[in-house]
Amino acid sequence: MNTPLFSVRDLxxxxxxxxxxxxxxxxxxxxxxxGEVLGIVGESGSGKSVGMLGSVSLLxxxxxxTGSARFQGxxxxxxxxxxxxxxxxxxxxxxxxxxxxxxxxxxxxxxxxVEAIRLHDRKISKRDAMERAIELLELVAIPExxxxxxxxxxxxSGGMRQRVMIAMAVANDPxxxxxxxxxxxLDVTVQAQIMEVLATLQKRLNLGLxxxxxxxxxxxxxxxxxxxxxxxxxxxxxxxxxxFANPKHxxxxxxxxxxxxxxxxxxxLFSIEGAPPxxxxxxxxxxxxxxxxxxxxxxxxxxxxxxxDGAHSVACHFADDKEGACA
Amino acid sequence: MLTSGWVFVNNxxxxxxxxxxxxxxxxxxxxxKLEKGQPLTRFILKRLxxxxxxxxxxxxxxxxxxxxxKGDPLTAILSDRQLNDPEAVKAAMARWGxxxxxxERYFIYVRNLLSGDLGTSFVTRRPVLTDVLFRLPATLELVxxxxxxxxxxxxxxxxLAAYFKNSxxxxxxxxxxxxxxxxxxxxMGLALLYVLSVKLGVVPGPGRLDPRASLPPTVTGFMTIDTxxxxxxxxxxxxxxxxxxxxxxLGWAVSGTISRLVxxxxxxxxxxxxxxxxxxxxxxxxRVVIRHALRNTLVPTLTVISYSFAYLLTGAVLTxxxxxxxxxxxxxxxxxxxxxxxxIIGVTLVGGIIFLLTNLITDIxxxxxxxxxxxx
Numbered sequence: 185m186n187t188p189l190f191s192v193r194d195l196x197x198x199x200x201x202x203x204x205x206x207x208x209x210x211x212x213x214x215x216x217x218x219g220e221v222l223g224i225v226g227e228s229g230s231g232k233s234v235g236m237l238g239s240v241s242l243l244x245x246x247x248x249x250t251g252s253a254r255f256q257g258x259x260x261x262x263x264x265x266x267x268x269x270x271x272x273x274x275x276x277x278x279x280x281x282x283x284x285x286x287x288x289x290x291x292x293x294x295x296x297x298v299e300a301i302r303l304h305d306r307k308i309s310k311r312d313a314m315e316r317a318i319e320l321l322e323l324v325a326i327p328e329x330x331x332x333x334x335x336x337x338x339x340x341s342g343g344m345r346q347r348v349m350i351a352m353a354v355a356n357d358p359x360x361x362x363x364x365x366x367x368x369x370l371d372v373t374v375q376a377q378i379m380e381v382l383a384t385l386q387k388r389l390n391l392g393l394x395x396x397x398x399x400x401x402x403x404x405x406x407x408x409x410x411x412x413x414x415x416x417x418x419x420x421x422x423x424x425x426x427x428f429a430n431p432k433h434x435x436x437x438x439x440x441x442x443x444x445x446x447x448x449x450x451x452x453l454f455s456i457e458g459a460p461p462x463x464x465x466x467x468x469x470x471x472x473x474x475x476x477x478x479x480x481x482x483x484x485x486x487x488x489x490x491x492x493d494g495a496h497s498v499a500c501h502f503a504d505d506k507e508g509a510c511a
Numbered sequence: 512m513l514t515s516g517w518v519f520v521n522n523x524x525x526x527x528x529x530x531x532x533x534x535x536x537x538x539x540x541x542x543x544k545l546e547k548g549q550p551l552t553r554f555i556l557k558r559l560x561x562x563x564x565x566x567x568x569x570x571x572x573x574x575x576x577x578x579x580x581k582g583d584p585l586t587a588i589l590s591d592r593q594l595n596d597p598e599a600v601k602a603a604m605a606r607w608g609x610x611x612x613x614x615e616r617y618f619i620y621v622r623n624l625l626s627g628d629l630g631t632s633f634v635t636r637r638p639v640l641t642d643v644l645f646r647l648p649a650t651l652e653l654v655x656x657x658x659x660x661x662x663x664x665x666x667x668x669x670x671l672a673a674y675f676k677n678s679x680x681x682x683x684x685x686x687x688x689x690x691x692x693x694x695x696x697x698x699m700g701l702a703l704l705y706v707l708s709v710k711l712g713v714v715p716g717p718g719r720l721d722p723r724a725s726l727p728p729t730v731t732g733f734m735t736i737d738t739x740x741x742x743x744x745x746x747x748x749x750x751x752x753x754x755x756x757x758x759x760x761l762g763w764a765v766s767g768t769i770s771r772l773v774x775x776x777x778x779x780x781x782x783x784x785x786x787x788x789x790x791x792x793x794x795x796x797x798r799v800v801i802r803h804a805l806r807n808t809l810v811p812t813l814t815v816i817s818y819s820f821a822y823l824l825t826g827a828v829l830t831x832x833x834x835x836x837x838x839x840x841x842x843x844x845x846x847x848x849x850x851x852x853x854x855i856i857g858v859t860l861v862g863g864i865i866f867l868l869t870n871l872i873t874d875i876x877x878x879x880x881x882x883x884x885x886x887x
Contacts (some may be wrong), residue, residue, distance in 0.1 A: 242790055250847070265796075273793030280791075285784040288803055290882055299802075300792045336882045 187257045189275075189392040190360050191215035195251035195261075197231065197238035199463075206463040210234040210416035211251065218359065219390040223407030223424070225400050227460050229418035232396050233364050240266050240276055240362075246352035255360065274304040277353035284344035287337040293348050294318070294333025300355045310434065320351035324381050343374035347381060354385055360392040367402060377404060401443045404428065409495075412436045415461055415471035422496040432498040434476050470501070478502050542857065549879055558871050562864075569863035570624065573856045576602045580850065584609065587633045587849035607633065617792075620856070629860065630853030634845065639857035642842065647734025647861065650838030653761065653831065654823045656754050660762030662769060662816050663821070669773025673781060674800055674833055684770060692767030700760045700833040707756065714756045717835035721749050757834040761826050765819035772815045775807035783807075809880045817873035824862050 202269035209231040216222040219310055225231045232266040234479060237243050239253035240261055253260040261270070272278075280286045288296055297317035302308060308316075314333065321329035324347040346366060353361055363382060367375035383406055386393045393502060395407055403410055410427050412435060413419040431437045438456040457477040461467060467474050473483040482501050490499040513836035585594065585603060593599040606608040608619065623630065628641035672684035709712045715721065719734045720745055727734075727741035735754065738747040781804050782788065789803045828840035835841070 186658055240791075242787060269793045271793070272791055278788075280784055280787065280793040282784055286788045288789070289882070290783045290807055290809070292882075299794070303793045310840070318651075338882070349788070352788075 187254070188357055189218050189220075189256060190195075190394075191252075191254050192235070192239060193252040193254075195235055195239060195249070195253055197234050197243065197247055198251050200248065201248050201464075204464065207247070208463055209238065212411075212413070212418045214411055214418065214421075216360070216392045216394055218392050219386075220409070221386060221393045221395060221407045222446060222485045223403035223410040224394060224396045224413055225398065225403060225410060226398070226413035227398055229460055229463075230413045232413045235413075235416075236364065236394060236396060240272060240278075240279075241265075242272075264299075268418065270304070273300055273358075274356040275358055276360045276362065276429070277356070277358040278362045278364065279346070279349045279353050279366050282369045283342050283349055284337075284369065286349055287345055289337055291333055292336055293321075295356055297321075297333070297348070297352045300352045304356050316355070317351075319420040320355055321348070323354070323385070324348070324351045341374075342370050343377060345376075346378050350378075350381060350385065354433050355390060358391065360394070361386070362394045362396070364396045365398065366395070368398070375402070382406075399443075400439045404443075404445065406498065412439065415466060417471065417499065418490075418497075419500070420496075423500075426496050430496070432496070432503040433472075433479050433500045434502075435472050470499075541618075551875070554878070555871070555875060558874065562867055562871075565867055566860065566864060570621065570856065570860055571858040577855055578613055582850050584850040584852055587851055591631050594730045595695070623798040629857040632854045633851045634844070634849050634854065639853045642854065643839065643857050643861050646837065646839045646842045649734070649836055649839055650827055650831065651826075652733045652735065652754065653757055653836055653838060654820070654827050656758035657761035657765070657823050657827075658816070658820065661765040661819065662762075664762060665766035665769025665816075666773050666812065668766065668770040670777055670800060670805060672770065673777030676767065676778065681774075684774070688767035688770045690767075692765075694764075694858040694878070695829075696760055696764050697829040697833055699763065700757065700830055702834065703756060703760060715749075717755050717833070719836065720746065720754055721748060723751075724749060757830050757836060761823055761830050764826055766821055768819055768822075769812070769815055773808060773812055776805055776811050780804045809848045810877055811853070813873055813876050813880060817869050820869045821866050824865065827862055 192214040194211045194213065194214060195209055196207060196211050198207040200207045200367045208229075212231075212235055214222065214224070224232045224236070234243065234247075238247060238249040241249070241260070241263070243249070249261050251261060255271065258271075260271075281327045287293065291299075294314055294317045297320060298310060299312040299432070301313040301316055302310070305313075312438050315331050318329045322333055326344060326347050332340075337348070340348065350366075366382065367378050370378060376500055379402065380395070382395075385391065395403060397403060400410075409423050410422065410435065411418045412427075414435050420427070420431070420506075422430075422432075427436065428440060431440055435456070438454070441454040442456065444453055456475055461471060461474070467484070469482075469484040469486055470476070470488050473479040476483065480501070486501070488499045488501045491503060584607075585600060588603050588607060589599060593603075601610075608616055611619070611855060620630065627640065628642070631637065632639050632642055635885045637640055668684040668687060673679040675681055686743065704717070706717045720726065724746055727737045727743055730737050730740050734750040735747060738744075738750050777800075781800075786799060787805055789799045794803070824840075827836075827838060831840035832844050837841055839861065842854065843858040845851070846858060
């Protein structure tokens with residue numbers, strides 16, 4: 185078996201606080217290959233972004249990361265700063281949730297892309313880098329790129345700014361792109377356009393893409409595999425088709441049930457009762473048990489082991505018990 | 512004798528919110544209020560148009576303030592013996608216009624002002640304008656050097672304190688700022704002069720040059736520039752060496768406010784998402800901090816620096832007195848001691864105009880530094 189492009193083993197991310205360390209990511213295992221799209225889905229605060237940022241050391245100093253995150257066989261956890269800087273932006277690129285604040289407001293868009301290029305290619309001239317920036321804007325379908333490179337971020341709409349972010353991310357032809365909620369801050373119609381751009385580029389550049397989202401619906405049609413994250417752990421992982429056809433974890437079923445469907449007439453959208461547990465106040469047993477309609481005594485006492493059936497893994501005591509599934 | 516508040520226009524030291532004065536916006540985070548669609552030139556013209564009125568306001572205030580001070584300017588004009596001579600007193604009153612009513616004197620002053628006449632000093636018997644222009648370069652040299660030192664220290668400490676928040680560097684920067692902005696400049700000046708010059712002898716004593724040195728020909732009035740123009744590099748070094756301590760004392764006083772403000776703004780900017788983007792691009796920490804974060808705090812930083820200019824002008828009065836610096840400040844102190852009204856008003860006026868110009872330049876710099884109000 186080849187080494188995967190990017191693999192995470194028992195990754196834990198915690199934050200030092202006054203009283204006790206708070207663990208936001210509690211041992212996750214993931215991997216993504218060249219040309220593969222891995223969706224990571226979970227609610228806000230489930231640790232999905234923190235885990236990915238932690239693996240490339242982009243968290244504030246109060247965070248500590250343990251476990252393993254390997255990129256093309258190279259261990260990233262504990263890697264020296266210089267080597268990380270070389271990887272970030274060249275081999276591993278990232279885009280973030282809010283395109284309105286992700287770009288430097290006082291620097292021209294072209295200059296920001298040029299910076300991304302020249303940080304990793306010292307030999308390229310400014311003029312050539314600017315040519316490349318224009319090509320990149322063209323690649324993400326921004327009209328009039330010749331004029332747009334000389335504009336500031338505030339002269340762009342939200343969707344256009346996210347296109348700029350994508351252009352900047354792929355500037356150095358990376359192997360892996362981590363997209364952290366790339367469409368969350370955008371209008372629905374713009375969301376679809378951005379996903380389109382991302383999907384096209386992913387295929388064209390054969391990118392390994394990690395798509396972090398709280399919206400399972402976004403992943404449908406785009407992701408190859410999906411990891412469902414709850415309270416800092418992967419509770420279910422499967423191919424997208426398998427996951428939708430045969431969801432095993434009650435939380436996954438709840439997420440699928442809460443995707444709005446225009447073909448069905450429902451009075452109210454399904455929602456999972458309650459809220460995820462706050463950091464440091466996890467319930468005993470399965471972290472999901474207080475919200476789970478299937479919870480039994482065993483769920484309240486024992487944290488379930490992850491069981492794997494082919495490419496489908498799940499962490500639930502009643503993974504194969506379809507009865508009592510969420511209505 | 513030195514009543515605070517009238518020699519120079521502004522003596523506020525703390526940066527309070529929403530503070531505005533007739534000289535324009537004062538809050539470091541505000542800056543120019545350029546409306547959308549307003550070309551920069553029109554904005555500048557508008558500000559320039561307002562300036563004569565502001566200057567007139569300064570003159571009026573200064574004029575009125577001199578009239579409420581107790582004391583008789585005749586003591587400065589006449590000797591003790593002449594004061595007992597009614598004839599001499601009467602002649603002097605007529606000569607200096609002191610026998611006329613206040614409104615009359617005011618209108619004469621303003622009328623003369625329009626033709627560039629700031630009156631004649633009671634003490635030096637020279638035109639105030641000549642005196643002021645002769646003294647101004649020394650002050651500008653001192654204040655300019657203090658500004659460079661104060662901004663450099665202030666910005667560096669602010670950046671370091673924000674980046675190493677809550678570390679010993681942060682605490683040390685806070686202490687340095689606290690001492691700088693709470694210890695009065697005259698005390699700091701005297702203390703440093705005593706320790707560094709008198710006791711340790713590591714810096715020269717008061718004055719702009721070594722007393723034994725022969726002065727270079729006056730071209731600009733700036734000692735550093737004139738020595739260079741004369742090709743006297745040793746003198747230049749001497750002038751620079753003499754400038755160091757007074758400029759440092761003044762600069763330290765303003766670096767406190769600057770470093771605190773830069774720290775606060777840097778903390779805010781360092782938490783913004785585009786900083787994460789820069790790191791994700793593979794930028795090094797130095798680049799992230801300087802190119803991305805500091806560049807984004809430029810507007811409030813510029814404003815606080817220009818704002819501290821007012822304080823520097825005020826502080827220069829005391830610093831010049833302590834360091835025997837023949838500038839506008841020591842001239843103002845002399846004028847105040849002697850109740851030399853034309854000189855007092857003249858100095859106030861020039862100080863006010865310098866302050867107004869600084870504000871204008873800041874506002875223009877603000878527009879240039881912030882692309883969101885710049886006009887394409």
